Amino acid sequence: MSEIKPSASSRTTDLFEKMQEHEQVLFCNDPATGLKAIIAIHDTTLGPALGGTRMRPYATVEEALEDVLRLSKAMTYKCAAADVDFGGGKAVIIGDPAKDKTPELFRAYGQFIDSLNGRFYTGTDMGTVLDDFVHACKETYCIAGLPEEYGGGGETSIPTALGVLYSMKAVARTLWGHEELSGKRFAIQGLGKVGFKVAEHLLQEGADLCVTDVDKTAVDQVVERAGKLGRTATAVKGEEIYGIEADFFVPCAVGGIINDHTIGQLKVQAIAGAANNQLLHESHALELKRKGILYAPDYVVNSGGIMQVSDELYGPNKERVLAKTKAIYHSLLHVFSEAKEKNITTVEAANLICEQRIQSRKGRNSFFSPRKRAKWQIRH
Numbered sequence: 139m140s141e142i143k144p145s146a147s148s149r150t151t152d153l154f155e156k157m158q159e160h161e162q163v164l165f166c167n168d169p170a171t172g173l174k175a176i177i178a179i180h181d182t183t184l185g186p187a188l189g190g191t192r193m194r195p196y197a198t199v200e201e202a203l204e205d206v207l208r209l210s211k212a213m214t215y216k217c218a219a220a221d222v223d224f225g226g227g228k229a230v231i232i233g234d235p236a237k238d239k240t241p242e243l244f245r246a247y248g249q250f251i252d253s254l255n256g257r258f259y260t261g262t263d264m265g266t267v268l269d270d271f272v273h274a275c276k277e278t279y280c281i282a283g284l285p286e287e288y289g290g291g292g293e294t295s296i297p298t299a300l301g302v303l304y305s306m307k308a309v310a311r312t313l314w315g316h317e318e319l320s321g322k323r324f325a326i327q328g329l330g331k332v333g334f335k336v337a338e339h340l341l342q343e344g345a346d347l348c349v350t351d352v353d354k355t356a357v358d359q360v361v362e363r364a365g366k367l368g369r370t371a372t373a374v375k376g377e378e379i380y381g382i383e384a385d386f387f388v389p390c391a392v393g394g395i396i397n398d399h400t401i402g403q404l405k406v407q408a409i410a411g412a413a414n415n416q417l418l419h420e421s422h423a424l425e426l427k428r429k430g431i432l433y434a435p436d437y438v439v440n441s442g443g444i445m446q447v448s449d450e451l452y453g454p455n456k457e458r459v460l461a462k463t464k465a466i467y468h469s470l471l472h473v474f475s476e477a478k479e480k481n482i483t484t485v486e487a488a489n490l491i492c493e494q495r496i497q498s499r500k501g502r503n504s505f506f507s508p509r510k511r512a513k514w515q516i517r518h
């Protein structure tokens with residue numbers, strides 16, 4: 139008997155089902171430069187979509203689509219948590235950042251962004267750096283996160299890492315009644331743009347680290363840095379990081395790492411890190427609560443970058459960004475106290491706060507509102 143293949147129409151339905159929570163998904167294909175990208179716009183109630191562009195050698199298009207759909211949804215919540223006038227979006231470029239980047243590829247990407255006519259603003263994420271967007275911004279004004287010498291706010295990983303530090307202080311206040319991190323032990327996964335800076339902050343605070351990264355050079359640099367500061371950073375291999383006995387687990391690489399396979403291994407009191415979509419499923423927040431691990435919701439912890447890029451559109455100002463980033467400390471304390479009062483997970487508490495914010499804006503959006511775009515647009 140011959141195999142029954144799904145019809146074209148049922149395949150189409152599956153794709154629409156996958157993106158049913160999203161407003162728009164744009165597949166970008168430019169054979170001349172090799173660009174293959176997907177831009178996902180989740181929700182623009184609060185303003186035009188904003189979110190970084192990730193570049194990874196995804197094994198399949200399905201994997202890339204799954205990632206961009208999850209990441210863009212998280213951006214809707216992150217923008218609401220950060221209280222900025224943007225909605226949620228994100229993009230992925232399918233390719234190896236070490237081999238496939240060219241100025242032409244990023245210019246082509248810029249043209250696709252521009253075709254969205256102000257509905258999507260973007261900057262860096264895993265696998266991309268500020269300079270990539272110097273090429274993209276030749277084709278579109280919708281770049282948020284340019285180098286300082288191009289009139290941008292500069293490296294977003296600086297406020298992101300600072301936000302992670304303030305989050306850890308909020309956790310310390312909640313668990314131990316003070317903000318002191320010295321003498322505490324941290325297990326960090328990922329020592330890239332953000333993770334490396336988080337490690338540096340923690341060493342400066344007098345903490346000791348266990349670190350891992352697939353890139354051995356990054357690990358060696360942190361170990362060496364710790365030695366110079368008279369602290370300890372112990373290198374561990376891959377999956378060993380989940381079983382490290384420490385006060386904090388600090389995910390700063392890929393998402394989905396809190397899952398059925400890893401939760402049982404964790405021997406920490408809290409989780410606070412920069413990685414997006416740390417929980418494979420939201421139900422894993424309940425598993426953490428049951429295990430007595432305080433989970434600081436990722437999209438609140440890592441919102442320092444979004445605070446900078448959204449602020450950049452008013453014209454760069456480091457003091458303003460610093461003040462906004464410091465507020466993450468109070469936002470998290472609010473999330474923790476709501477979770478305790480309502481006896482719900484910290485993720486449920488954060489989601490409720492964000493959903494109320496989005497809902498109240500929905501109520502105030504007028505039928506006669508002009509089309510959604512950043513109101514200031516200084517680079518237009």
Ligand SMILES: NC(=O)C1=CN([C@@H]2O[C@H](COP(=O)(O)OP(=O)(O)OC[C@H]3O[C@@H](n4cnc5c(N)ncnc54)[C@H](O)[C@@H]3O)[C@@H](O)[C@H]2O)C=CC1
Nearest residue numbers: 264265294295298328330331332351352391412413414443
């Ligand atoms: N750059 C930013 O401002 C922001 C970044 N984030 C999130 O933080 C995370 C890190 O971002 P960046 O530091 O910008 O990326 P990056 O690309 O600079 O660094 C990621 C690091 O993780 C390492 N890595 C990858 N897979 C790994 C694994 N399985 N185990 C251990 N290490 C692994 C890489 O070798 C690299 O050193 C990502 O999830 C990103 O979405 C969130 C908010 C803002």
Ligand SMILES: O=C(O)CCC(=O)C(=O)O
Nearest residue numbers: 189190260261262443444
């Ligand atoms: O860099 C950006 O454009 C926004 C930051 C971002 O994508 C994130 O917070 O995950």
